[in-house]
Structures are given as structure tokens and as C-alpha cells.
Amino acid sequence: MTTPLPRVSRRIGAIAESATLKVDSKAKALQAQGRPVISFAAGEPDFATPEHIVEAAASATHDPKNHRYTPAVGLPDLREAIAAKTLRDSGLEVGINQIIVTNGGKQAVYQAFATLLDPGDEVLLPAPYWTTYPEAIKLAGGVPVEVFAGSDQDYLVTVEQLKAARTDRTKVLLFVSPSNPTGAVYSAEQTTAIGEWAEANGLWVITDEIYQNLTYASLDEPVGSPGARAPSIVEAVPALADRTILVNGVAKTYAMTGWRVGWMVGPVDAIKAAANLQSHLSSNVSNVSQRAAIAALTGPQDTVETMRQAFDRRRRTIVTELNKIDGIVCPTPEGAFYVYPDVTGLLGKTWGGVTPTTSLELADLILDQAEVAAVPGEAFGPSGYLRLSYALGDANLLEGVQRLQRLFA
Template structure:
């Protein structure tokens, strides 16, 4: 006869892994989804939320994809790291625009820029490694760092610094656990562009302390007022062995839905990331890869037309937002975002509501003006909102005029 005490039932194991459960939903996609749901319900919402060009993909790119669909070569698996012709085209673009000469073997084609960002941090970050993250930052970066086991360390620069951190700020945040610096110029969400001297100083600081750099260059071709977003590896060539560049065709070529990005990295990192991708997703759609070849090697006149349209919209949105008392809007030199400081609008009553945070202000704006903006909490501290000006001229002007009427 068994006289032992009965064991208590084991506590149920969590259904969702702790690491995945800790991921925050993309705030930009959440706001955009809410705006689209309201539009579908019949409300005339104007959305400044999504970082997505409103232009169609240029015709030569679409034609290349159409031809690729009919080619049986593209109906089968191809190399996980990408088609050789596309990797060569990316290597040439990297030489031309980033000042870095690399063989095609150091290029990996990914499913959009997000996968490139994920694989970059997954390849070099271990548990407990710290990643210096200049803020405001794109909402995905800290989540990807945490997924890799790393610790994002925020280094904040406000509107008074045009959202550009200094070497002194980075040095103050550095610890023995600091392994990586994230460097983004032009920036999402602010549109700020580091000057060549600032980029060089930051690069030399990273080199001196043996810190890796992950440089997101997805907006490098969308610059204005004669600015140039110099690559950190062009500013400091000695960084090439400890820098990963991530990029893609989504923003410059209006190809967000094609899901085509890439990373350029030292050979050992490329091999590690390629191994990861072979298990994670295998090759990117061959149709999208053929389209990207056409984008990078074909005529660029349509791209310039889009850039000029963004520049025109940038001028309009800064001018009109600056008419709102209590809102401070630095003029961005790149990307297609403005990131105004809205602290002067907080703790004041608007339509019977007194918002105390930019999150509450964004809710107020959506409900009372039927305009969707992304609150600063998605990118760092409260007190700011992001507006994308990658939407039509008429909708842009009407949206900002709604804000002017709300905050009159």
C-alpha cells in the first residue's frame, strides 16, 4: 500500500513563451490599423501614421516582376542569401552610396528591412550585451534587441539638438557591457541627418572602444536641402570590420509591399546570419528579387520625382505645423517624417479634454480632428508626435489644417 503524501499538481506552464509575450505590438502599425478601421466605418480619417510612400512602384520595376513570374527559373528554391545578380547589384549600390567596397558574398537578401535588422542583432548580440540606442528610435529596434537577449540603452536627444546625440552622451552611457551602437541617419521617426563631422566623430568613438555599429541606411537616398547622409563606414573606413549595414528598396522605390531588404556585413557575420536565414525563411521571393534588380540597376528618374514630391510636402507640413502655438517642429533633412515637440499643447484643455501625455494627445487628435498621428511613447519619451508626409498633397494640407482648427 502506498502511504506517501500525494503530490500537488504542477503549475501549468505558460502557453506563450516569455520572450515572445514580452514583445510590444508595433505602435505605428497599431495606429495605422485603427485609422483604417475608422475609415472603413465611414469616418473621414486622414492618417499620418504609416511610413509608406503613396506612389505606385515605378513601371520598369513592375514590368521586370511581371516577366519574372513567367520564367520557370523563379518557380523554385534559390540560394538562401539571395540571387547572385541581386547581391552584385546591392554590392555596387553599397560602393556607390555608402562608400564601402565589398564582394557580393558579404550581402544577404532579406524579407524586408525588418528581417535584416533582426538578423543583424541576432548574429552579434548575446544575453546581457548592451546596445546603445539613440532616441527617438524606430519602434522595432528595442524589441529586436530584446529578442536577441540584449539590453537596449536609450540615449535621448530632444528637439533642441535636432534629435542628434553627441559623442559625450554616448560616452556617458557606455559601460563594460556595451557591445553595439545603433546608428540611423536619416532617422525614423525624426528625419534628422547627422553631419559628416558628427558621423565621423561618432564612428571614431565606436572604433576607439571596440563597439560594433549597426547602421540602418534605408532612408539614405531621401535627403533634402543639399544634405548628404554619409555612411559611417565612409566617414571612418576602419569600422568596416565591425559594422553591419541594413537597407532595402521599400522607401526609395515605393516597394513596401514587395518585402525586399538586405544586410551587408563582415564575412563571419554574413556566414552566421546566412545560416540563421536558411532555417528562418530560406530565400526571399524570387519575383521580388528580380524586381529589386530592376530597381537598383534601372533608370532612377522616377525615384527623383518622388524625392522632389516628398521635399515639397516637407516644406508644406513644416510651414503649416509651425503656425500652431505650442508646437515646435524642427525641419527634417531626410526621410519623410516630421517629429514636432508638443509639450506646449499638453496640460491644456482642448474640446473639454486635458491631455497630459502625447499618447493622450494623439487619442484626442484622432477623436476630435479625425487625424491619426503616432505618439512619442512609441519612439521614446512622451511629449512628441510623428507625422509621415508620405501621403497626397491635398490630404496632407487638409490634415494639418484640421490640427490648426483643433488647437486654435
């Protein structure tokens, strides 16, 4: 008798569920049951999309040209706007033939790995990492090689660590600054050192810059002070431009997570190959969303600054309040809208009759006893950490942290 083939492919069956979305869904389900859960899980701004962007989309719905297929790589006007942003914020001059508009940054991440990797190629993956990166690497046939930097390093990997992890199979370095989940930002000197090492070793670089406009000053400066810039690796090391794919999007900076507009920027040959993939995978992004993205990138930026200042205020509150808890060490993030406290000091102790030994168990305890949702460190690398997003209202943020203070008093 013939052995039945698996109903689902091994490749797809091996994909881990997104831990961040899983925790957020669980929190929302409990909220729907009437429980007063405060969720720090979701990685999206709590603000509405700025009105001028919404108006541009509404107007676009009435134009019949937006009711049809358009180029799979994106509207020329949007790619021109992306080129201008890339020059302004990443210091790289590109033509629109070096740009593909994607269904959110997540598709851009997947396509970047799929374009570069052959089976067995290794990717240096600084950890803690966004939960999707290793899954996208494996889907593309690659092998993620984790390079971990803990809270004692402010979650920033060093050239020495990368050297130790590199093998003859290493093809790509993933570089993310500011970081999800830690909010860590590499300095100009650190970025240059890593970029020069990658260039000297002939590596490709995929750099995720989706949080590049959300950076903050040190805590001893006034709230809302201009943030420490997160330099692009191609600006720090221009020679890398021919082997770098930049991933970005409007989701985080413009509170447009649901509009699903991201992009890839890179060398012509790599972008042409990725365009061939996208032409079969998804074709063009919604034209209405693309028109909204044009308005976001080319319109007034005052609402962006208002949101950045609100995130800065919340960042200061959550760092200060978390560090009041004995057993928690919370480095101050310089970018994005996450904190990544080291909670190893809480493990192995009994809280409310429960003795958690991992951050996964600790997150379950916190949700059950404090009705606060946080994502455990296992989603992003080693255990012993929690990710909390401070992209939620000030009152809920403070109440949520105070619940933790009472739980761990």
C-alpha cells in the first residue's frame, strides 16, 4: 500500500505562527469576553492615519484608472516619491527601476530573501530579531544563523561576533536599525564598522529601515527633542549599494499598517528578479493604497512629528516605570516603539502561587494574573525577555505597567 503523502507541504507546515499576532489575537479575544486586558503586544501605532492621506485615498476611489491593473512593480509616481525619500533619509540616489512597491514591508522582506538565497545559503541574523525574519529565510531555502547580543550590549551585535558566526556558506547579513523588538539603534561608527566588514567579505546586506523616522533623544534631553539619527548602512558605506536591498514602508511612520504598502530598493539585477517573482505572486498593490502612500510621502509631515513626540513621551514613562520593578532591567531604546526588558531576575521566583522559569511562562502569568499582554522573548530569540509596545494610549500604558508593579511587588 502506498504511503499517503502529507496533506500540507513540509515547507509550509514547518512555518511557526507569528507570536506577536498570536498574543495580540489572544488579548483581543479576552477583551471581547469583557476582561479588561491591556495589550502591549501589537506593533502598530494607535493613531488614525493622517486625514490628508485618507482624503487622497477617498479621491482615488472615484478615478477609474485606479480600478484597473497597473504595473506590478508599482505606480511610477509612488516610485518617484520613494526614490526621493530614499535619497533624503538613506543617502542613496536610485532610479525608479530600482524600486518595487510591495504589499507591506513583510512581503518585501520575504521577496528580498527569496531573490538572494539558494538552498543552504546562510544569513547572519542579529538577535533579538523580528519573529518573521527566520521564517522568511527558511521559506527561501536559507539557513538563519543567530548572532545574539543581550541587554549588557544594549542589544547591538559587534563585528567580532559577526566574524565568529560567518562561514563559507554565509551570503547575506541582515541589518536592522532601529530594531524590532528592542528599539536599539546602531551609531554611525557601529554602522560603518559593520558595513565595511560586510563589504570586505563580499556579503549581501538586507537592511530593514521601516522605523528609520522614529528615533529619539537621550532621556536627559526634553521630550520631543530631535532623535539620534539611524544612519543607513549604504550611506555609511556607499560601496555596499551594489549588494544591498533596502526594505521600508509607510506602516509605522504614518500609522498606515492596514493600508499594506511597503517597498524594496536595490541593484537593478536583483530588483528585476524580484519583480519577476512579484508579477506571479501578487501583481500590483492596491492602487488606492498606493495613492494614499504618495500623499503620505509627499504631503505635510507635521502629524508624523506629533506622533513621534507622543511615542517619545510614552517611551520615557514605560522605561522609568519598568525599571522600578526589582528583577527587571530595561535598557532605554533610541528608536521604534518597543521596550525589551530583561526579566531574568523575575524567573525562578513564585508570584501568585506560580513559579515561572521561562519568559514564555512569565508572559502567561502576567496575562492571567495582571491582565496585561506582552510577547515573550522566545518569539525573538533566547528566553528571559519580554517585548512591550508603547504604541498605545498614555493612560492604558501607565495602568498596564502599574499592574506589573503590583504583581511583582
